[in-house]
Amino acid sequence: MKACCIILCMVLAANIFWFLSGCSCSDNALQIESTDEYLIKVNDRVINVRDFNSDFEMIESLYPYNSMQTPAILNDAKIMFLNQLIEEMVLAERAEELNINITDNNVEKVVSDIKKDYPDDEFKKNFLENAVPYNFWRNGIRKRLIMERVIEKDLGERIAIIPEDIIKYYEGYNEGRNENSDSTIGPDDINKKIIKHLRREKSEKMYGPWLGDLKKKYNIKVNMTEWNKIIKG
Numbered sequence: 001m002k003a004c005c006i007i008l009c010m011v012l013a014a015n016i017f018w019f020l021s022g023c024s025c026s027d028n029a030l031q032i033e034s035t036d037e038y039l040i041k042v043n044d045r046v047i048n049v050r051d052f053n054s055d056f057e058m059i060e061s062l063y064p065y066n067s068m069q070t071p072a073i074l075n076d077a078k079i080m081f082l083n084q085l086i087e088e089m090v091l092a093e094r095a096e097e098l099n100i101n102i103t104d105n106n107v108e109k110v111v112s113d114i115k116k117d118y119p120d121d122e123f124k125k126n127f128l129e130n131a132v133p134y135n136f137w138r139n140g141i142r143k144r145l146i147m148e149r150v151i152e153k154d155l156g157e158r159i160a161i162i163p164e165d166i167i168k169y170y171e172g173y174n175e176g177r178n179e180n181s182d183s184t185i186g187p188d189d190i191n192k193k194i195i196k197h198l199r200r201e202k203s204e205k206m207y208g209p210w211l212g213d214l215k216k217k218y219n220i221k222v223n224m225t226e227w228n229k230i231i232k233g
Contacts, residue, residue: 039230040082041221042089049226056081058136075231082227088143090214091150098153102145110141151203155210159202161195169194 040047059081060068067073095101115123127134 037223038221039223039226040085040089041219042086043093043218045089045092047085047089049223049230052082052085052230055136058132078230082222086220086222087211088147090211090218090220091147093218094154094214095146095150098150100146100149100153102142102149106145107138107142110145111138151207155203155206156199158206158210159199161198161202165198166191166194169198 037048038046039049039052056078060074060077063077068077118126124134126132127137
């Protein structure tokens with residue numbers, strides 16, 4: 001079950017970004033067309049109906065079976081996945097503009113780190129037991145790395161951590177400590193921890209508006225004829 005849990009965590013992590021952005025493709029960001037050639041387009045990037053259905057079946061299998069038997073919950077999951085795909089495609093466009101490239105070596109390093117938690121052949125065995133294609137899982141890691149790099153480079157550079165931010169957090173940090181806290185942690189380590197926390201906190205607050213601005217830059221289209229078939233199917 002470990003491999004399945006890892007994938008589910010990755011899916012949920014991607015969905016967190018969707019919730020942070022309040023993502024519900026707005027009228028000014030989404031153009032509706034009714035041809036049969038695609039489901040989603042972001043500039044020249046295309047996802048067709050077959051690919052959407054194939055990937056959604058995999059994600060659907062990670063959720064409790066009973067919940068997916070409720071039409072409203074199933075459709076909510078489909079809408080969430082549609083928005084997730086649009087978000088991934090938008091960030092992929094931005095990655096290209098920023099010359100961000102995730103190599104096979106970058107992906108393999110993450111895979112190797114995960115494999116360390118598994119003895120011998122248990123890693124591959126989990127994929128077989130849970131009917132999860134390894135390439136699907138590996139491609140998910142590549143997408144996550146692209147998203148992280150874009151956010152770090154584009155959004156992270158806009159975040160300024162001022163001394164007042166550190167002082168305010170440090171005061172709260174000290175109030176939360178007790179006598180049994182690890183006294184071996186030095187000031188430099190504490191400052192790094194504080195800066196990392198503050199940067200993540202500010203990134204979460206800025207993510208929605210930043211993503212909204214990116215969406216306005218690109219030509220985003222959804223084939224509503226095919227989408228309605230998916231929702232009603």
